[in-house]
Amino acid sequence: MAGPAAGPAGPPVVAVSGVSKRYGATVALRDVTLEIRAGEVFGLVGANGAGKSTLIKVLSGVTRPTTGELRLRGRRLDLAGPLDARNAGIETVHQNIDDGVVFGVSVAENLTLDALARRGPGRFVTRARTRAAARAIAAAAGLDVPLDAPVETLPASLRQRIVLARALARRPELLILDEPTSTLSAAETETLLAAVRRMAADGIAVLYVSHRMSEIRELCDRVAVLRDGVIRETFTAPVDPARVVAAMLGDDLAARAAAVPGGGAATGPVRFAAEGVRTRPGAEPFGLTVRAGEILGVTGLVGAGKTELLEQLYGVRPLVSGRLLLDGEPYRPRDPRHAISAGVALVAEERAAQAMVPTWSVRAHVTLPHLAAHSRLGLLRRRSEARAAARVIGLFGVRGPGPDAPIEALSGGNQQKVVVGRWLEGEVRLLLLDEPFRGVDVGARADIGRVLRERAGRTAVIVASSDPQEVLDLADRVLVLHDGALAGELRAAEATAERLAALMAGRREPVEAR
Amino acid sequence: MTAIGKGTAPAAERVPARPLGERAARLGYRYGLVAVLAVMTVAFAALRPAFGTWANALIVLQSVAIVAVVALGVTVSMATGGFDLSVGANVSFVVMVTALTMVRFNLTGGTAILTGLLAGLLVAGANVLLTVVCRVPDLVATLGTMFLFQGLALIITSGESVSAGMTVDGEPAPGRYTEGFLWLGSGTIASVPVPVVVMLLFGAAVYVFLGHTRWGRALYAIGGNARAARPAGIRVERYRALAYLISGLCAAVGGILLSARLGRGDVGAGDPYLLQAVAAALIGFAVLGANRPNALGTLVGALFIGIMINGLTMLNAPYYTQTFVQGALLVGSLIMSYTLTPGRRERHLT
Numbered sequence: 001m002a003g004p005a006a007g008p009a010g011p012p013v014v015a016v017s018g019v020s021k022r023y024g025a026t027v028a029l030r031d032v033t034l035e036i037r038a039g040e041v042f043g044l045v046g047a048n049g050a051g052k053s054t055l056i057k058v059l060s061g062v063t064r065p066t067t068g069e070l071r072l073r074g075r076r077l078d079l080a081g082p083l084d085a086r087n088a089g090i091e092t093v094h095q096n097i098d099d100g101v102v103f104g105v106s107v108a109e110n111l112t113l114d115a116l117a118r119r120g121p122g123r124f125v126t127r128a129r130t131r132a133a134a135r136a137i138a139a140a141a142g143l144d145v146p147l148d149a150p151v152e153t154l155p156a157s158l159r160q161r162i163v164l165a166r167a168l169a170r171r172p173e174l175l176i177l178d179e180p181t182s183t184l185s186a187a188e189t190e191t192l193l194a195a196v197r198r199m200a201a202d203g204i205a206v207l208y209v210s211h212r213m214s215e216i217r218e219l220c221d222r223v224a225v226l227r228d229g230v231i232r233e234t235f236t237a238p239v240d241p242a243r244v245v246a247a248m249l250g251d252d253l254a255a256r257a258a259a260v261p262g263g264g265a266a267t268g269p270v271r272f273a274a275e276g277v278r279t280r281p282g283a284e285p286f287g288l289t290v291r292a293g294e295i296l297g298v299t300g301l302v303g304a305g306k307t308e309l310l311e312q313l314y315g316v317r318p319l320v321s322g323r324l325l326l327d328g329e330p331y332r333p334r335d336p337r338h339a340i341s342a343g344v345a346l347v348a349e350e351r352a353a354q355a356m357v358p359t360w361s362v363r364a365h366v367t368l369p370h371l372a373a374h375s376r377l378g379l380l381r382r383r384s385e386a387r388a389a390a391r392v393i394g395l396f397g398v399r400g401p402g403p404d405a406p407i408e409a410l411s412g413g414n415q416q417k418v419v420v421g422r423w424l425e426g427e428v429r430l431l432l433l434d435e436p437f438r439g440v441d442v443g444a445r446a447d448i449g450r451v452l453r454e455r456a457g458r459t460a461v462i463v464a465s466s467d468p469q470e471v472l473d474l475a476d477r478v479l480v481l482h483d484g485a486l487a488g489e490l491r492a493a494e495a496t497a498e499r500l501a502a503l504m505a506g507r508r509e510p511v512e513a514r
Numbered sequence: 515m516t517a518i519g520k521g522t523a524p525a526a527e528r529v530p531a532r533p534l535g536e537r538a539a540r541l542g543y544r545y546g547l548v549a550v551l552a553v554m555t556v557a558f559a560a561l562r563p564a565f566g567t568w569a570n571a572l573i574v575l576q577s578v579a580i581v582a583v584v585a586l587g588v589t590v591s592m593a594t595g596g597f598d599l600s601v602g603a604n605v606s607f608v609v610m611v612t613a614l615t616m617v618r619f620n621l622t623g624g625t626a627i628l629t630g631l632l633a634g635l636l637v638a639g640a641n642v643l644l645t646v647v648c649r650v651p652d653l654v655a656t657l658g659t660m661f662l663f664q665g666l667a668l669i670i671t672s673g674e675s676v677s678a679g680m681t682v683d684g685e686p687a688p689g690r691y692t693e694g695f696l697w698l699g700s701g702t703i704a705s706v707p708v709p710v711v712v713m714l715l716f717g718a719a720v721y722v723f724l725g726h727t728r729w730g731r732a733l734y735a736i737g738g739n740a741r742a743a744r745p746a747g748i749r750v751e752r753y754r755a756l757a758y759l760i761s762g763l764c765a766a767v768g769g770i771l772l773s774a775r776l777g778r779g780d781v782g783a784g785d786p787y788l789l790q791a792v793a794a795a796l797i798g799f800a801v802l803g804a805n806r807p808n809a810l811g812t813l814v815g816a817l818f819i820g821i822m823i824n825g826l827t828m829l830n831a832p833y834y835t836q837t838f839v840q841g842a843l844l845v846g847s848l849i850m851s852y853t854l855t856p857g858r859r860e861r862h863l864t
Contacts, residue, residue, distance in 0.1 A: 314745070316744075316745065335744075336744055336745050336746070336747050339747075341747075346745060353739075353741055353742070354741055354742050354745055355746075356739065356742055357734075357735050357738035357739045357743070358739060359805070360735075360738060364731070368731070368735055368743075368746045368748075369746045369747045371728035371731055371732065372728060374728070375728040378727040378728055379722075379726055380727060380728055380731060
C-alpha cells in the first residue's frame with residue numbers, strides 16, 4: 001500500500017494558531033499551529049503525555065486554550081463548552097466507544113439520540129418516525145445494521161460505526177477521531193478505515209489520532225507529531241512510520257542509549273523463560289528469557305501488547321498459549337496469589353486504580369501482599385509491619401510525612417517507590433514492572449532505578465514501558481513489541497534511536513493483511 | 515532535581531501545624547458522636563433518676579443486644595464493600611426454624627441451636643452463590659435472598675406462628691421450647707442477661723477480627739479498592755464469601771436469641787432487624803472518625819439508638835416517634851461521615 005494520494009489543497013477548514021495550554025506550572029501545549037483542509041485526513045501522533053488529549057480537548061470545546069485562537073472556515077471560534085463545538089460543526093468520537101452508545105435501547109434509538117435531545121415539533125416519539133430517521137442516518141453513513149436490534153448485541157466495531165454515523169448525521173465540518181481502532185480487530189479496523197476515507201472523500205476534514213503506525217501510513221494525508229506539547233514535525237504522505245516514531249521519541253534517545261550502564265552481559269542462570277507465548281489470541285507467538293541479575297526491557301507503542309504479556313505472567317489474565325518456566329520448573333499462575341507464592345510480583349500500570357487503597361497508610365500498603373508474614377495466628381504484628389515500612393522508606397528514600405500517613409499524602413513518585421518497594425520485602429524471583437515511571441518525577445525515577453540495579457543481583461526484572469528511553473536507562477536487553485508480536489530484540493548497548501524507532505513502527509513487517 | 519544518595523533515608527518529615535479551626539473540626543468529627551451520646555445520657559439521667567440505674571442500663575443493653583449482634587455481621591459484609599440486605603429475613607427464618615425444631619419435631623434445645631445456625635448459613639450460602647459465583651450486584655442479590663427466605667419461613671410454617679400447643683394436622687404439636695433454650699433469651703450470667711454477654715463476646719471477636727487480623731485487613735482492602743487488592747495477592751472471591759458467611763452466622767445467632775426471647779416463632783419477627791442493624795452499622799462509621807464500618811462503632815451505634823429510645827420512652831415520648839428519631843440519628847451520622855469528614859474522601863457502599 002503506497003499510502004493515500006497527495007492531499008487536497010483546498011482552503012483550511014480548521015486553523016489552530018499559536019495555541020498554548022497551561023495547567024498550573026505544567027505546559028501541556030506550547031504554541032501549536034496547524035491547519036486541516038476539507039477532505040483531508042490529518043494524523044496526530046505522540047507518546048503518552050505529549051499533549052494529544054489536550055489538543056483534542058481544546059478543539060472539542062472541553063477546555064479553553066490559555067493563549068492562541070481557533071478558526072473554523074475563517075471565522076474565529078470561542079468555544080465555551082462541548083456543545084458550542086458541536087454547534088459550530090466539530091464532532092468528536094472518543095476512544096471509549098461505549099461512552100457514545102446507550103445500552104438497553106435499539107440501534108434505531110441510538111442513531112436518533114441527538115434528535116431526542118433537540119427541541120422541536122412533535123413531542124411524541126413514534127417507532128415509525130424513529131425508524132425512518134434512523135434509516136436515513138444509517139444510509140447516509142453507508143451503514144447496514146439491524147435497526148431493531150438492542151445495541152449491546154452488536155460487535156464493538158458496529159457500535160463504533162453507529163457513533164460515527166450519528167456524528168456524520170450532524171454534517172460536521174471537522175470530525176475528530178480519538179484512537180478509534182484501539183478496541184477493534186484487524187478486519188474491523190479495515191472497515192473503519194474505509195469508512196473514514198469515504199467521509200474525507202465527502203469533503204469532511206478529519207483529525208485522526210492513533211498509536212498505530214500502519215493506520216497512520218495508510219490513511220493520513222499529513223501527520224503532525226507532538227512531543228512535550230510542541231509539534232515537532234509534520235509529515236506529508238507517503239509517510240515513513242520509522243521517521244514518525246523517531247520524531248515521537250526525540251533526538252536525545254541515541255545519546256542516552258550510548259551511556260547505558262552495564263551494557264547487558266548478565267551471566268546468572270536463566271531465571272525465567274517463556275516459550276510460545278502470545279500477547280493475545282491470534283497474535284504471533286514468541287519466546288523470551290531473563291537471567292537472575294538481569295533487567296529485561298519491553299517496549300513498544302501503546303497497544304503493542306506489553307500489559308497483556310505481563311498480566312499473563314502474573315496470572316491476572318489466563319495464559320493464551322505456550323509455557324513458562326521459573327528456575328527451570330514449570331510455572332502457570334492461576335491468579336496473583338499463586339504467582340506471588342511462586343516468587344513473581346507485578347507493579348501494575350495504573351498506580352491509583354490497581355495498587356492503592358484510598359486513605360490507607362504507607363505501612364499498610366507495604367505489608368498488604370505479605371500479611372501472613374506479618375501476623376502470628378492471624379493477628380497482625382504492628383511492630384513487624386512498622387519495620388517493613390521503615391525498610392522500604394529507607395531503601396528508596398521515600399519522602400513524605402512518614403509511614404502512618406495516608407499514601408495520598410505522598411507525591412506520585414514517592415507513591416510509586418512504595419508500591420515497587422513493597423515487593424522487595426518478599427522473596428521475589430521475578431519482578432514485573434508495567435509503566436513504572438508514568439507520572440513519576442526524575443528524582444524518584446533515579447531512586448527506583450538505583451534500587452532495581454542493586455537488587456538485580458538476586459532478582460530477574462522485566463520493565464515494560466512505551467517510552468523506550470525509560471527502558472534503555474535501566475535494561476540490559478530490550479524486546480520491542482509491535483501490534484501484539486515481537487518485532488525484535490536488542491542489547492541495550494546496541495540500541496540506536498533509528499533501530500528502536502524502526503522496530504516500534506513495525507519495520508520488520510514483511511506482509512500486511514490487506 | 516535533587517539526587518538522593520544512599521544513606522540519606524529521610525525519616526518522617528514534619529507536617530506543618532494545622533490551623534486551629536481545622537483541628538477543632540477534626541476533633542469534633544472524631545469525638546462528636548461519642549460526646550453527643552455522653553451528653554444525652556447525662557441529660558436523661560438528670561431528668562429521670564430511674565434512667566441512670568444499673569438495672570435500667572441492663573434493660574437498655576438487653577434491648578439492643580440482638581440488633582447489635584446482627585449489625586456486627588452487617589459490619590463485616592460492609593467492610594468488603596458488600597451489603598447484606600438479607601439479615602432481617604435471615605433472623606425471621608432462624609426464629610421459625612428453631613421454633614419448628616423444638617415445637618413441631620420435639621427435638622432438644624441444642625438441636626434447635628444447630629438447625630438455627632445451619633439455617634443462617636444456608637441464607638449466607640445463597641448470598642455467596644448469587645454475589646460471588648453469579649456476580650449479581652450485592653444490593654439486589656441480597657434483596658432477592660431476603661424475599662426468598664421471608665417466603666420460605668412462611669412456607670415451612672404454613673404461614674402461621676409456631677408456639678407450644680399449636681395444632682399440626684389436627685393434633686397438638688408434640689413439643690415446646692426447652693428451658694435451656696429459653697435461658698438464652700431471659701437467663702443471666704452474673705446478673706448480666708445472656709444476650710448482652712453474647713453481644714459483648716461477638717463485639718470483641720469482630721473487633722479483633724476486623725481490626726487486628728490479616729483476614730480483616732484483607733476484607734478492608736477489598737472494600738477500599740478490590741482492583742488493587744487482587745494484584746496484591748488477595749483472593750477477593752473467597753474473602754467476599756467469608757464476609758457473607760460471617761454476616762449470616764451473626765444473623766443466625768441473633769435469630770436464636772430472638773427466638774429464645776419470644777419463646778415462640780412469630781411470623782416476620784426478625785424483619786425489623788434489617789433496618790435497625792444497617793442503621794447501627796452506618797452510625798458506627800462516624801464513631802471515633804473511623805469513616806468505615808467497624809465493630810466498636812457498630813456497638814456504639816446500636817447503643818445510641820437504644821439509649822435514645824429508652825430515654826425518650828421514660829420522658830413519655832409516644833412510641834410512634836421512635837422510628838422518626840432513629841431516622842434523624844441515622845441521617846445526622848451519615849452527614850457526619852460522608853459530608854463533614856475532614857479531607858472528605860470518595861467512598862462507595864456497594
